[in-house]
Amino acid sequence: QDAPLGSSVACMGYPFGSQQFFNQFIKLGVISSKVLSKKEIQLLLFDTSLSSGDRGGPLINLNDNRVIGVLNSRFHPEELFGKSEKEEKRTETNISYAVDISHAIEMMEAEGLQPK
Numbered sequence: 562q563d564a565p566l567g568s569s570v571a572c573m574g575y576p577f578g579s580q581q582f583f584n585q586f587i588k589l590g591v592i593s594s595k596v597l598s599k600k601e602i603q604l605l606l607f608d609t610s611l612s613s614g615d616r617g618g619p620l621i622n623l624n625d626n627r628v629i630g631v632l633n634s635r636f637h638p639e640e641l642f643g644k645s646e647k648e649e650k651r652t653e654t655n656i657s658y659a660v661d662i663s664h665a666i667e668m669m670e671a672e673g674l675q676p677k
Contacts, residue, residue, distance in 0.1 A: 568592045569623040570607055572632055572657075574615030586615075589623075593656070603661035605630045611657040620659040630659030 564570070572588045590609030598604055605620060611632060620630035669676050 564592055564605070564622040564624070564629050566592055566594065570609070570629070571621045571623055572607075572609050572611065572615060572618060572659075573621070574611070574618035574632060588615075590657075595661075602664050604633075604658045605661055606656050606658045609657055629662050631662065631665045632657070632659050 568591065570590050570592055572590065573585055574588075575585060588609045588611075590607040592605055592607050594606040596604050596606065607620070615632050618632045619628045620632055621627065622629045666676050
C-alpha cells in the first residue's frame with residue numbers, strides 16, 4: 562500500500578465541516594514527502610489545501626485506488642516535531658498531511674477493531 566513520492570492522490574472531505582448542507586469535495590494533489598513525527602508516526606505530506614471539515618477523510622492513491630492515509634490537517638511543524646528554542650509563534654504552512662494508513666490500522670486494532 563506504499564505510495565512513492567510524486568504519486569497522484571485524491572482527498573475526500575467536507576471542507577465546510579457539515580455533511581448536511583454541502584456536497585463532498587474531491588481535491589487532487591501529489592505526495593511531496595514522507596516524515597516521522599516526534600511520536601514516530603509516519604506522515605504523508607502532499608500539496609493539496611485542506612480545511613477542518615476534511616479531517617478524517619481518506620487519502621487515495623490514484624495509481625491503484627487504495628486508501629493510503631487518513632487526512633489530518635495543515636502541517637504545523639512545531640506540533641509534530643517540537644518547537645525550536647528560537648520559535649516564539651506558530652508556524653503556518655500550506656502543506657497538508659495524512660496519517661499513514663498502516664498507523665491508522667494499528668490504532669484500530671489496539672482498540673479491538675478489525676479493519677477490512
